[in-house]
Amino acid sequence: MCDRPYWSELDKSDAGQITNDDLLSCGEAARAAFDFRQERKAARLARSNDRTKQPQAKIDSSPSGPQATQQDTAGKPNPSPGVPQQLYLEESKARLDCALAAVPGFVERLVWFWSNHFCISADKGGVRPLCGAYEREAIRPYVRARFADMLLAVETHPAMLLYLDNARSIGPNSFAGLRRNKGLNENLAREILELHTLGVRTGYSQDDVTNFAKVITGWSIVPPRQSDRGGEFMFNSRLHEPGAQRVFDRNYEDRGFEQGRAVLLTLAKSPSTANHIALKLARHFVADDPPRSLIERLARRFSDTEGDLKEVSKALITAPEAWDAPATKLRRPSDWIVSALRVSGSKPSDVRPILQVQNLLGEPLWRVPAPNGFSDDSAAWMDGVAQRLDIANQIARSVGDGLDPMVVAQDTFGATLSNETKEAVARSESRQQALSLLLMSPEFQRR
Amino acid sequence: MIIPPQPSRRELLLGSGALFAWAHLPRAALAEGRDPRLLVIVLRGALDGLATVAPCGDPDWPRLRGEDPIKIDGPTPALPLDSFFALNPAMPNLHRLYLVGQATVVHAVATPYRERSHFDGQDILESGLERPSSGDSGWLNRALAGLPAAGRVNTRQAFAGGPIAPLVVRGSAPVLAWTPSRLPPASNDTMGRLLDLYRHTDPALARALEERSALSAIAQGGEMSANSMKAQIAPGIPGAAVRAFFAESASAAGKFMARQDGPRVGALAFDGWDTHANEGVAKGRLAILLAALDGAINALENGLGESWRESVIAVITEFGRTARMNGTDGTDHGTATIALLVGGALKGGRVISDWPGLKEANLHDGRDLKPTTDLRAVMKGILKDHLRIDDHYLANNVFPGSQLVRPLAGLIG
Numbered sequence: 121m122c123d124r125p126y127w128s129e130l131d132k133s134d135a136g137q138i139t140n141d142d143l144l145s146c147g148e149a150a151r152a153a154f155d156f157r158q159e160r161k162a163a164r165l166a167r168s169n170d171r172t173k174q175p176q177a178k179i180d181s182s183p184s185g186p187q188a189t190q191q192d193t194a195g196k197p198n199p200s201p202g203v204p205q206q207l208y209l210e211e212s213k214a215r216l217d218c219a220l221a222a223v224p225g226f227v228e229r230l231v232w233f234w235s236n237h238f239c240i241s242a243d244k245g246g247v248r249p250l251c252g253a254y255e256r257e258a259i260r261p262y263v264r265a266r267f268a269d270m271l272l273a274v275e276t277h278p279a280m281l282l283y284l285d286n287a288r289s290i291g292p293n294s295f296a297g298l299r300r301n302k303g304l305n306e307n308l309a310r311e312i313l314e315l316h317t318l319g320v321r322t323g324y325s326q327d328d329v330t331n332f333a334k335v336i337t338g339w340s341i342v343p344p345r346q347s348d349r350g351g352e353f354m355f356n357s358r359l360h361e362p363g364a365q366r367v368f369d370r371n372y373e374d375r376g377f378e379q380g381r382a383v384l385l386t387l388a389k390s391p392s393t394a395n396h397i398a399l400k401l402a403r404h405f406v407a408d409d410p411p412r413s414l415i416e417r418l419a420r421r422f423s424d425t426e427g428d429l430k431e432v433s434k435a436l437i438t439a440p441e442a443w444d445a446p447a448t449k450l451r452r453p454s455d456w457i458v459s460a461l462r463v464s465g466s467k468p469s470d471v472r473p474i475l476q477v478q479n480l481l482g483e484p485l486w487r488v489p490a491p492n493g494f495s496d497d498s499a500a501w502m503d504g505v506a507q508r509l510d511i512a513n514q515i516a517r518s519v520g521d522g523l524d525p526m527v528v529a530q531d532t533f534g535a536t537l538s539n540e541t542k543e544a545v546a547r548s549e550s551r552q553q554a555l556s557l558l559l560m561s562p563e564f565q566r567r
Numbered sequence: 568m569i570i571p572p573q574p575s576r577r578e579l580l581l582g583s584g585a586l587f588a589w590a591h592l593p594r595a596a597l598a599e600g601r602d603p604r605l606l607v608i609v610l611r612g613a614l615d616g617l618a619t620v621a622p623c624g625d626p627d628w629p630r631l632r633g634e635d636p637i638k639i640d641g642p643t644p645a646l647p648l649d650s651f652f653a654l655n656p657a658m659p660n661l662h663r664l665y666l667v668g669q670a671t672v673v674h675a676v677a678t679p680y681r682e683r684s685h686f687d688g689q690d691i692l693e694s695g696l697e698r699p700s701s702g703d704s705g706w707l708n709r710a711l712a713g714l715p716a717a718g719r720v721n722t723r724q725a726f727a728g729g730p731i732a733p734l735v736v737r738g739s740a741p742v743l744a745w746t747p748s749r750l751p752p753a754s755n756d757t758m759g760r761l762l763d764l765y766r767h768t769d770p771a772l773a774r775a776l777e778e779r780s781a782l783s784a785i786a787q788g789g790e791m792s793a794n795s796m797k798a799q800i801a802p803g804i805p806g807a808a809v810r811a812f813f814a815e816s817a818s819a820a821g822k823f824m825a826r827q828d829g830p831r832v833g834a835l836a837f838d839g840w841d842t843h844a845n846e847g848v849a850k851g852r853l854a855i856l857l858a859a860l861d862g863a864i865n866a867l868e869n870g871l872g873e874s875w876r877e878s879v880i881a882v883i884t885e886f887g888r889t890a891r892m893n894g895t896d897g898t899d900h901g902t903a904t905i906a907l908l909v910g911g912a913l914k915g916g917r918v919i920s921d922w923p924g925l926k927e928a929n930l931h932d933g934r935d936l937k938p939t940t941d942l943r944a945v946m947k948g949i950l951k952d953h954l955r956i957d958d959h960y961l962a963n964n965v966f967p968g969s970q971l972v973r974p975l976a977g978l979i980g
Contacts, residue, residue: 285844285895288844288895289894289895292894297894302894303893303894303895304893304894305893305895305899306893307843307844307899310683314684320684320686320687320699321682321684321687321699326683326932489611489838490611490612490685490838490841492686499737502771503744503775505775505776506775506776509758509761513757538768540764540767540768541768544760544761544763544764553757553760556761557760557764560761560764561768562764562765562768562772565769565772
């Protein structure tokens with residue numbers, strides 16, 4: 121095994137970036153979704169008005185072509201998916217294309233790792249149209265940058281602020297809090313500590329959570345009806361809890377938005393964060409129960425470089441533990457399906473069947489069941505292996521006989537191909553069956 | 568512009584709702600001439616126990632929950648359980664079962680966990696250990712591993728690999744999974760070849776596939792196809808999809824477990840209970856979820872048929888939610904909550920609770936319902952009296968370290 125291709129990909133500036141001018145920014149997506157909802161509301165209203173007026177209208181109207189037709193379509197529900205779903209599909213397609221084209225794809229795997237670490241869900245209200253923009257704006261530019269920068273980009277991104285409820289968290293003593301009987305929501309603050317940075321059980325208290333939640337009140341979103349900056353991040357001082365806050369035995373003066381940035385910077389520098397990230401990287405890329413020495417190596421690199429993720433990633437791919445470990449990790453469904461499509465050379469023009477496969481296998485894209493993301497534990501995915509066979513079959517069926525599975529097997533695995541798999545592929549009753557078996561082989565299921 | 572989260576999509580819940588069942592039959596109970604069934608339903612996300620079974624008789628209750636707490640004389644009146652507690656109006660079916668002695672509520676209950684992380688909380692709820700750990704077996708699986716087995720469940724049923732096995736059923740005792748599959752299965756020949764390859768190279772993958780290789784009948788026989796379930800549910804009702812999903816899952820579980828050669832012990836999980844904002848206790852999100860759960864209980868009763876009278880269904884969750892509403896009409900992570908028990912084998916019609924009170928000083932950390940009953944006592948009581956698992960094994964193997972937590976007696980009729 122060799123880390124060179126990974127290493128040089130890490131230095132390639134455009135790796136892991138999606139450059140597609142047709143994709144919308146977060147603000148544009150939010151405004152498009154807002155306009156869509158407004159139009160639909162107006163159309164609904166027009167329909168119900170039409171219904172009440174209908175008998176009259178029928179008598180009066182003569183069937184005068186184009187105008188009548190236009191009214192008809194405006195009055196009927198649009199059969200195409202709504203704007204949020206369209207954006208979700210376009211972004212899913214761009215992501216899949218990017219993954220299929222990536223060589224060797226280590227940076228893309230880093231993107232997926234961080235996207236799952238800082239996960240959001242399209243099933244939370246308002247998030248669906250923003251998922252792709254979130255990953256492109258808050259994750260991709262930072263997987264080889266400083267952790268603190270990614271952290272700030274993530275926690276100020278509208279998709280995250282919606283997903284973990286901070287957009288509507290109101291400081292009890294803020295301007296808005298005093299006028300309305302609304303208040304604090306500690307969801308984002310807690311998950312930043314527990315999931316995004318320090319890790320669970322690292323010594324923070326309920327007071328730390330509550331005070332941190334107060335610090336980040338006002339991290340919110342411009343109402344999407346505003347045509348210029350609607351849907352973008354804003355610091356809304358009317359929602360912000362005034363005054364200094366004590367978090368982890370340190371006092372943070374109220375300097376508006378900067379108060380929260382200061383806490384995030386402290387969190388990014390904490391040794392607990394270095395350990396937490398090191399453990400998650402090692403567990404994701406190497407083994408469910410990774411060697412202690414590897415975790416320490418990564419954590420040290422993280423601390424020594426002030427969270428330079430390019431350096432941490434290099435430490436990962438040059439660590440002897442990473443290459444010595446037997447391939448025990450079961451590929452997650454998304455990883456497996458992309459690998460299967462890559463080796464079978466299929467480039468789906470429609471992303472929906474792929475999304476359906478991910479749903480079926482329990483890893484729907486950008487739709488985590490909970491903020492801790494999809495499991496990195498192989499056992500959690502083991503029961504789904506049987507279902508992968510049906511999908512492998514479908515892929516093999518769609519590829520047909522145009523591919524020599526023996527060549528694919530050699531190209532993909534070279535010397536690491538086991539004799540058993542080689543035999544099973546060679547003895548298959550058809551090329552189609554051979555490809556199914558290859559996609560299902562232990563070499564292919566595990567990393 | 569913020570739209571409240573609506574868990575109304577069936578896809579949202581994919582990965583949960585699958586039935587995981589023990590692959591064997593219990594011997595001891597069969598020898599006594601009984602044939603008990605136990606189904607554990609895990610509600611992930613932390614159920615608001617106070618909004619489900621409200622302490623309407625507690626003078627401190629109304630002030631905690633803002634403008635519209637669950638109450639007997641509210642706009643949608645709660646369903647009285649006794650002079651003190653009342654059930655959320657979204658659950659008329661559970662109320663009916665309670666009145667005929669086939670449902671029990673245990674209130675102010677909690678696992679030994681006292682922090683507020685979902686993931687640690689679920690870990691403790693399902694592992695049965697006192698501390699979060701990377702342990703890879705669940706208490707229900709360990710309980711089954713200690714039950715003398717009498718023959719194997721007929722796997723020539725629609726059991727297939729589910730996407731994700733919940734921790735509570737993971738472990739050494741063999742477990743089957745059922746989940747609706749919409750793709751045509753691979754041919755038996757390919758399956759056989761793959762199994763052969765796995766057996767020579769990767770025993771864990773072989774095990775995952777083996778359970779599947781005996782696949783046949785029920786799902787294809789259309790006895791409980793997703794379409795027939797959907798047809799019964801009128802579209803347009805709020806939460807229709809979530810109801811349909813819970814009902815399909817529960818109905819399938821009930822039918823499997825009712826079969827003479829079907830599993831006797833199983834578990835399933837429903838997600839979506841993490842109600843931080845716009846909780847909707849009477850009309851919104853929580854009410855929809857509770858109605859779906861109520862429908863699932865009904866589907867189980869129907870599915871189990873004759874076996875209902877020998878069944879216990881335990882509905883449990885990782886922890887409760889704050890006693891007060893938060894600033895966004897929701898509730899944050901809390902401590903004590905409820906456990907719901909339903910089934911014909913119960914001596915029910917009771918709310919079991921050493922009520923801690925809701926005064927400021929009585930709240931745990933000044934914010935949560937204080938736990939007065941250990942959830943392990945409840946589960947131990949059921950495992951002991953229903954499945955005949957002995958005290959010693961329960962205290963040392965199923966819930967290690969729970970010697971001082973005595974099984975709650977008298978739950979079973």
